Amino acid sequence: MTPSRRAGTLSRRHFVRALPLALLATGCAAPRQGTGRPGDPIVLTLLSHYASGVLKRALQGPVDEWNATHDRVKVRTRAVAFADLLTTFMVRQAAGQGADILHPYCLWNGQLVQAGVLRPAPSEHAEDITRGYGEAAVGSASVGGKVYGYPTEVQTYALYYNKRLLRAAGIDRPPRTWRELEETAYRTTERDRYGNTLVQGFGLSTYDDSTTVGQTLALLNAAGGRFVSADGRSTAIDSPAGRAVFDLEHRLVVNGASAPGVNVYQAFPSGQVAMVISAGWWTASLKALMGKNYGDVGVAPVPVPEADDKRATLSTGFMLGVDTASAYPREAWEFLRWLNAEKMSVQSAEKGATATRMSTLQVSAGSMTGRADDMRTLLGKEGDPNLRPFLDALGYAVPEPDVPGAQQAKSLLRKNIEALWTGQQSVDAALRSTRRQVDQEMSRPW
Amino acid sequence: MVNAPSPATTERAQSQRSAGPVAGRRGGTRHRRHQTVVACLFLAPTLLFFAVFLILPLGFALLLSMSHWAGFDLGGIRPVGLDNFTRLFADGSTFLVPVLTHTLLFALGTVVLALTGSVLVATCIDRLRFQGMWRTVYFLPIVTTVVAVGNVWKYMYEPGGLVNGALNTLGLGSVAFLQDPDTALPSVVVVQAWASFGSAILVLTAGLKSVPASYYEAAALDGAGPVVVFRDITLPLLRPCLLFVCITQFLTGLQSFALIIVMTKGGPGDATDVAALEMYQQAFSYGDWGTASAAAFVLFVVVLMVTLAQLWIFRRKGEDA
Numbered sequence: 084m085t086p087s088r089r090a091g092t093l094s095r096r097h098f099v100r101a102l103p104l105a106l107l108a109t110g111c112a113a114p115r116q117g118t119g120r121p122g123d124p125i126v127l128t129l130l131s132h133y134a135s136g137v138l139k140r141a142l143q144g145p146v147d148e149w150n151a152t153h154d155r156v157k158v159r160t161r162a163v164a165f166a167d168l169l170t171t172f173m174v175r176q177a178a179g180q181g182a183d184i185l186h187p188y189c190l191w192n193g194q195l196v197q198a199g200v201l202r203p204a205p206s207e208h209a210e211d212i213t214r215g216y217g218e219a220a221v222g223s224a225s226v227g228g229k230v231y232g233y234p235t236e237v238q239t240y241a242l243y244y245n246k247r248l249l250r251a252a253g254i255d256r257p258p259r260t261w262r263e264l265e266e267t268a269y270r271t272t273e274r275d276r277y278g279n280t281l282v283q284g285f286g287l288s289t290y291d292d293s294t295t296v297g298q299t300l301a302l303l304n305a306a307g308g309r310f311v312s313a314d315g316r317s318t319a320i321d322s323p324a325g326r327a328v329f330d331l332e333h334r335l336v337v338n339g340a341s342a343p344g345v346n347v348y349q350a351f352p353s354g355q356v357a358m359v360i361s362a363g364w365w366t367a368s369l370k371a372l373m374g375k376n377y378g379d380v381g382v383a384p385v386p387v388p389e390a391d392d393k394r395a396t397l398s399t400g401f402m403l404g405v406d407t408a409s410a411y412p413r414e415a416w417e418f419l420r421w422l423n424a425e426k427m428s429v430q431s432a433e434k435g436a437t438a439t440r441m442s443t444l445q446v447s448a449g450s451m452t453g454r455a456d457d458m459r460t461l462l463g464k465e466g467d468p469n470l471r472p473f474l475d476a477l478g479y480a481v482p483e484p485d486v487p488g489a490q491q492a493k494s495l496l497r498k499n500i501e502a503l504w505t506g507q508q509s510v511d512a513a514l515r516s517t518r519r520q521v522d523q524e525m526s527r528p529w
Numbered sequence: 530m531v532n533a534p535s536p537a538t539t540e541r542a543q544s545q546r547s548a549g550p551v552a553g554r555r556g557g558t559r560h561r562r563h564q565t566v567v568a569c570l571f572l573a574p575t576l577l578f579f580a581v582f583l584i585l586p587l588g589f590a591l592l593l594s595m596s597h598w599a600g601f602d603l604g605g606i607r608p609v610g611l612d613n614f615t616r617l618f619a620d621g622s623t624f625l626v627p628v629l630t631h632t633l634l635f636a637l638g639t640v641v642l643a644l645t646g647s648v649l650v651a652t653c654i655d656r657l658r659f660q661g662m663w664r665t666v667y668f669l670p671i672v673t674t675v676v677a678v679g680n681v682w683k684y685m686y687e688p689g690g691l692v693n694g695a696l697n698t699l700g701l702g703s704v705a706f707l708q709d710p711d712t713a714l715p716s717v718v719v720v721q722a723w724a725s726f727g728s729a730i731l732v733l734t735a736g737l738k739s740v741p742a743s744y745y746e747a748a749a750l751d752g753a754g755p756v757v758v759f760r761d762i763t764l765p766l767l768r769p770c771l772l773f774v775c776i777t778q779f780l781t782g783l784q785s786f787a788l789i790i791v792m793t794k795g796g797p798g799d800a801t802d803v804a805a806l807e808m809y810q811q812a813f814s815y816g817d818w819g820t821a822s823a824a825a826f827v828l829f830v831v832v833l834m835v836t837l838a839q840l841w842i843f844r845r846k847g848e849d850a
Contacts, residue, residue: 173600342688491814499798504797507798507800
């Protein structure tokens, strides 16, 4: 008998046949959560959009700290650009390669819960979240009254204004009511003889969802309106408040105070927009872009229709939740609690001051969390005064709707707003069309 | 000397003669079977590729077009019959108007502009020196990424951009090319046509080279002018190339959305929304893979019909693709 034919010995032919199968099996069974051998650490994956720059570094700091101080459970971060985040969730989930911890935009929560991707927070974590965060942040991280994760960055909307342009128009303070807003917008607008906009009084921009839908919803909330009804099955925009917002925006465009074609993210830092409604994250970008001219930037609460109206604005946000497919949900929630709820001392603040790691990392990246106490500690007295209105808004902001189909409802609203701004639709037609289209989508049996 | 066959040899020969046709048939069958196996083995990689990357996705898309699926869990595919197709054409749906209409206008506009322009440019190039250089120059947009092309044109169309600057220099007012719903789609069509000039010019200049010079000489002897020569000689002889360019450009136009996503994202409103963009949004943004797949099949039928119609029209005129 030749050695190759001896029992228990692998012949060359067998080896060649077995190799592809072995490789395939190894590939399919590649351990993504550690080796699986007893005693080896569990490796949790965290998929977020903190793919570059300051945010990536800010998240990696606490993750490294966790990995250095915990032997049994390690965390590995994976990041993709925000534009690819939802697609990546889908593709990886469908392929059975979903991450243990997901960092979704709260607008998608209804969709993710409906698809069975997000695991509800265990009761002790849910209580922790409800107790520790503002109402808007908890609302963003909840679907149907059930909490699904720890809110991370929370963005509220406020009015950015250029003090220099307002002063030049003889206006010494930001508008508080819609009447003042319009008057300020008209007085600050400048055009050349060819009709090119030199200065927009009020920046309405078709640039992205944030500039188109975000500011419209902030104004809608300020007028006491809501985009989605309480039961989440229809839109509530075709209301007196919705009509008032569409009317206001239509007037601003028709009278030349707004040029929706101009990208406000470029025009405002260049001094070509007097006022615009946007979220808090923009302050950090403006600081970097404008340098010493950032001193011209002021921030005020979103104006309300009448002086004695109750303040309200829009809040949007992200949260960290656990995938239903995770083999180690308990460990994942434990890590999230450590990152989002455990307090640690803040060196820059007064003695004894504490904040969560997430709050610290968000502030270091020029953003905020929904923990108002942390924000007050971290922003301190020396912080950027322009962040104060956003911080105050945490108390009265209305969370962006996150029901199933919310993303499509938002896109439909955007299309109709743009059609209104560009004269394709009247105010009545835009309201009717938005209601019909959004209701059709939201009433679908998902 | 003649060797007489032995009785045994004669018997064997007779037996071979009587078994010959059967054995030959058996041998032939075996040979054909062997050839079939070999042919199948040679074809296997291609067929496997075809099955994995075409038949399988097509079957999956067909399944999805009659199901609801959010895109996350394959176990969550729920059959819904023809609901997705019904929804596409339901009252109030934007798929037929304006989305499909825009798609056809976009493709048609691109073909008309690109074909007209490329015929003129190719004819000019055919009469110039350094033809290779000119072809390369016009081919450059093809090797440039859509994102770069879209962004450069977007800046050129801006209210303070190059195009408006030129208009202002001429004393004309500015045009909000991409912000005005009336001009947004034509503006994008111009860019798409410009970007697809290169390949059309390449095909047409090759076609022009194949036109025999004797035809032009005969026409010159008959005193035909350049317009008559172009109309009666160049264009008819270019017809196969024109057919190819026409079909390929139209198909590209019907399916493209990258330029639109870069330049307008389908806006303002839905002024530049096209079927492929709508499909992308439905699937990847809204998690409605059923509607996206149904839309894909509708687009497939449209593409098939348009292609067959083009082939039929050209065949009636005596040309094959």
